[in-house]
Amino acid sequence: MRLRLSREVIKDDLVRRVEDLSGQNIAMCYQCGRCSAGCPVVDEMDILPSEVIRLLQLGQIEEVLDSKTIWICASCLQCASRCPRGVEFSSICDALRAIVLRRRIATPSVDAGDVSRVMVTDAPQMGVVGALRKLNG
Amino acid sequence: MEHRIGVFVCHCGSNIAGVVDVKRVAKQLADYPGVAYSTDYLYMCSDPGQNMVKDAIKEHNLTGVVVSACSPTLHEATFRRAGAAADLNQYRVEMANIREHCSWVHRGDKEKATEKAIKIIKTMIEKVKQNEALEPISVPMTHRALVVGGGIAGIQAALDIANAGHDVVLVEKTPSVGGHMAQLSETFPTLDCSQCILTPKMVEVSQHPRIKLLTYCEIDDVSGYVGNFKVRIKKKAAYVNRDICNGCGLCVEKCPRTVASEFEEGLATRKAIYTPFAQAVPNKPVLDRDNCIYFESGKCGICQKICPVDAVDYEQTDEFLEEEVGAIVVATGFDLYPIVNIGEYGGGSIEDVVTSLQFERLLSASGPTGGEVRRPSDGEIPKEVVFLTCVGSRDPENHVSYCSKVCCMYLTKHAMLYKHNVHDGQAYVFYMDVRTGGKGYEEFYQRATEEDDVLYVRGKVSKVFEEDGKVMVWGVDTLTGRKVEIAADLVVLGLAMVPNSTAVELSKKLKIQVSEWGFYSEAHPKLRPVESLAPGFYLAGAAQGPKDIPDAVAQASASASKVCALFSEKEYHREPIVAWIDEDECSGCKVCISVCPYDAIEFDSQKGISRIQEAICEGCGACIAACPSATIQQRNLTDSQLYKMVSAALED
Numbered sequence: 001m002r003l004r005l006s007r008e009v010i011k012d013d014l015v016r017r018v019e020d021l022s023g024q025n026i027a028m029c030y031q032c033g034r035c036s037a038g039c040p041v042v043d044e045m046d047i048l049p050s051e052v053i054r055l056l057q058l059g060q061i062e063e064v065l066d067s068k069t070i071w072i073c074a075s076c077l078q079c080a081s082r083c084p085r086g087v088e089f090s091s092i093c094d095a096l097r098a099i100v101l102r103r104r105i106a107t108p109s110v111d112a113g114d115v116s117r118v119m120v121t122d123a124p125q126m127g128v129v130g131a132l133r134k135l136n137g
Numbered sequence: 138m139e140h141r142i143g144v145f146v147c148h149c150g151s152n153i154a155g156v157v158d159v160k161r162v163a164k165q166l167a168d169y170p171g172v173a174y175s176t177d178y179l180y181m182c183s184d185p186g187q188n189m190v191k192d193a194i195k196e197h198n199l200t201g202v203v204v205s206a207c208s209p210t211l212h213e214a215t216f217r218r219a220g221a222a223a224d225l226n227q228y229r230v231e232m233a234n235i236r237e238h239c240s241w242v243h244r245g246d247k248e249k250a251t252e253k254a255i256k257i258i259k260t261m262i263e264k265v266k267q268n269e270a271l272e273p274i275s276v277p278m279t280h281r282a283l284v285v286g287g288g289i290a291g292i293q294a295a296l297d298i299a300n301a302g303h304d305v306v307l308v309e310k311t312p313s314v315g316g317h318m319a320q321l322s323e324t325f326p327t328l329d330c331s332q333c334i335l336t337p338k339m340v341e342v343s344q345h346p347r348i349k350l351l352t353y354c355e356i357d358d359v360s361g362y363v364g365n366f367k368v369r370i371k372k373k374a375a376y377v378n379r380d381i382c383n384g385c386g387l388c389v390e391k392c393p394r395t396v397a398s399e400f401e402e403g404l405a406t407r408k409a410i411y412t413p414f415a416q417a418v419p420n421k422p423v424l425d426r427d428n429c430i431y432f433e434s435g436k437c438g439i440c441q442k443i444c445p446v447d448a449v450d451y452e453q454t455d456e457f458l459e460e461e462v463g464a465i466v467v468a469t470g471f472d473l474y475p476i477v478n479i480g481e482y483g484g485g486s487i488e489d490v491v492t493s494l495q496f497e498r499l500l501s502a503s504g505p506t507g508g509e510v511r512r513p514s515d516g517e518i519p520k521e522v523v524f525l526t527c528v529g530s531r532d533p534e535n536h537v538s539y540c541s542k543v544c545c546m547y548l549t550k551h552a553m554l555y556k557h558n559v560h561d562g563q564a565y566v567f568y569m570d571v572r573t574g575g576k577g578y579e580e581f582y583q584r585a586t587e588e589d590d591v592l593y594v595r596g597k598v599s600k601v602f603e604e605d606g607k608v609m610v611w612g613v614d615t616l617t618g619r620k621v622e623i624a625a626d627l628v629v630l631g632l633a634m635v636p637n638s639t640a641v642e643l644s645k646k647l648k649i650q651v652s653e654w655g656f657y658s659e660a661h662p663k664l665r666p667v668e669s670l671a672p673g674f675y676l677a678g679a680a681q682g683p684k685d686i687p688d689a690v691a692q693a694s695a696s697a698s699k700v701c702a703l704f705s706e707k708e709y710h711r712e713p714i715v716a717w718i719d720e721d722e723c724s725g726c727k728v729c730i731s732v733c734p735y736d737a738i739e740f741d742s743q744k745g746i747s748r749i750q751e752a753i754c755e756g757c758g759a760c761i762a763a764c765p766s767a768t769i770q771q772r773n774l775t776d777s778q779l780y781k782m783v784s785a786a787l788e789d
Contacts, residue, residue: 001620002522002611002620002621002622003614003619003620003621004621004622004623004624005565005592005594005621005622006521006562006563006623007520007521007563010563010592011563011590018270018708025587027586027590028583028586028587030583030586031595031616051616054614054616054617055617057592058614058617058619058621060617069525078379095584116253
């Protein structure tokens with residue numbers, strides 16, 4: 001199946017929305033792959049970070065929204081610190097998750113009241129904050 | 138004469154000494170007959186090394202020197218200068234190559250390598266023993282240059298030479314100077330208007346008191362040698378006396394015949410009598426005989442009737458001019474690889490698949506669409522435009538193997554200018570690599586992607602075909618591994634740069650070398666990039682290889698400086714290692730004349746003998762091998778020397 005590229009496809013409204021929410025210019029990425037090469041959780045991802053951006057450049061946002069990658073991203077900012085073009089992949093992930101959450105069809109949100117005392121003491125604090133932030137959009 | 142030869146064995150760091158036992162070599166050769174002094178040193182080419190040679194010549198009263206080191210192409214000149222500085226004739230200094238010919242190729246066997254080094258040096262000692270003291274040959278020189286090709290490279294070279302105070306003859310085969318640069322819209326990476334920066338130079342070249350501008354002329358024949366070339370130039374019949382024509386343009390206006398314009402790359406028409414473009418220099422028309430009604434049928438004649446100064450002359454014929462020059466700059470430029478060879482992309486069959494030069498004309502404010510991008514088939518403004526890089530280039534199986542170097546940049550510029558022109562359009566560039574080597578080039582490319590939304594797709598397109606009024610492009614995005622297709626309105630091919638169609642023919646007239654693909658060969662790819670191997674010929678611009686404007690201009694100025702260096706001396710000095718004929722023994726059979734590739738041998742019919750013109754002879758040795766009576770000898774490489782050298786090499 002050939003992917004048909006056109007102005008309409010690559011100037012997808014939702015991709016523009018990702019740019020607005022994240023403050024990132026998707027076109028800045030020249031696909032060096034350094035974000036993917038240095039990502040500490042890349043092994044758990046189904047699409048490489050650099051490939052996520054490439055798919056956005058090609059207007060293929062639905063494929064990205066369906067991916068595990070955007071939920072695996074730990075927002076550690078290793079990618080952003082290494083990116084030669086100053087693109088913050090984690091911000092793009094934030095935006096992608098927000099779009100999924102706002103559609104209200106994704107994973108259930110987490111209520112702060114549901115977080116048990118045991119979880120607060122035993123789980124890493126970053127993890128708890130991350131869960132709240134990610135899942136609540 | 139008593140021989141007192143000095144032998145200097147170089148370690149070249151460990152290059153030689155790591156394999157050859159240099160101490161043993163120096164010690165053993167000290168006892169060789171005729172050797173007065175033998176030593177070794179870490180780097181002979183260093184200042185202390187050269188001083189050792191100078192000191193030894195004086196101290197030991199040496200009659201010859203053998204520096205046993207690297208190839209003579211590297212340091213022969215160095216040590217000849219050192220010898221001369223110590224009052225030893227420079228042609229009594231020789232190099233024995235024990236590096237490239239010995240240590241580098243025999244790393245595995247040090248013992249045998251050492252023995253071989255000794256033999257190589259012995260042969261050179263035998264040679265030096267019989268070397269004559271020679272002086273460089275001096276020949277008179279014409280301080281006037283010929284520049285072939287009136288594109289930006291030729292224009293720049295001509296201006297630089299003329300501004301240095303030498304006369305220049307600039308020959309251009311088309312009716313105007315300017316070349317391909319005159320066709321371009323704006324130029325990367327600064328987007329200056331091409332004509333705006335070019336036309337002042339075109340005018341300057343036509344008005345410069347030291348430049349003789351010959352347009353609509355071609356090189357017919359070149360004879361002679363560096364400093365003394367005789368050039369026959371064909372002045373093609375223009376059927377317009379361009380000396381009296383006042384350029385009013387009435388003839389062009391009234392001419393009833395229209396044909397495709399070369400300057401507009403076929404996207405517009407011109408008349409049979411025409412000036413190629415509005416800013417042409419000289420701005421005087423020529424008549425294209427092949428398309429003229431008068432020449433077809435004897436009728437019409439309107440141009441002649443209407444010309445207010447009677448400049449149109451149907452009886453005009455080709456004329457031949459003779460010019461004498463001392464140096465020749467070759468700047469014949471490039472053509473695009475023929476689009477019809479690219480069948481898989483619809484080249485030549487799909488109207489909306491255009492060449493990069495055609496797209497330049499579509500972008501140009503003076504072009505056929507007045508600077509609005511409109512596609513050729515129906516004049517519509519294209520909204521989806523696909524640019525293809527490496528069309529013909531980097532394809533050794535089907536087209537040409539090399540990278541054309543400028544396509545990445547000009548297609549980026551095309552995509553950018555297209556977006557500036559059609560704001561709601563989309564530009565796509567299919568690429569294998571984006572090569573942006575040049576000052577400000579990478580930044581320019583990044584600007585195209587960030588600010589002008591140009592989508593770069595990594596992958597070579599497989600085919601281009603027509604479907605439902607669109608030009609379908611099938612490719613792949615190798616970054617995601619996805620096949621992609623675009624229903625485009627216009628496709629622009631970044632065709633390979635190839636040498637100008639006349640380049641190979643001209644190279645035969647000039648007797649200079651061309652490389653595999655027909656680009657002129659430089660003498661050394663790094664250290665002599667603007668000189669031909671044949672003395673007196675210099676290269677500028679895309680004739681030597683694909684180049685952008687800054688590179689072409691830089692190379693043109695470099696050629697000009699080489700010409701000026703040549704002209705800085707009153708006479709031309711050259712190596713005296715040439716052939717000579719023993720007049721008493723020459724039978725006058727002329728075999729030598731037939732084999733000489735440089736036309737350096739003339740026949741003296743009074744004496745009935747052949748005679749070498751030392752100023753032309755390159756010392757190739759062809760005549761020496763061919764002479765049936767062994768009457769021709771090479772200076773300092775005589776048969777007698779060769780016998781001694783071979784004997785030295787073969788003795789145990």
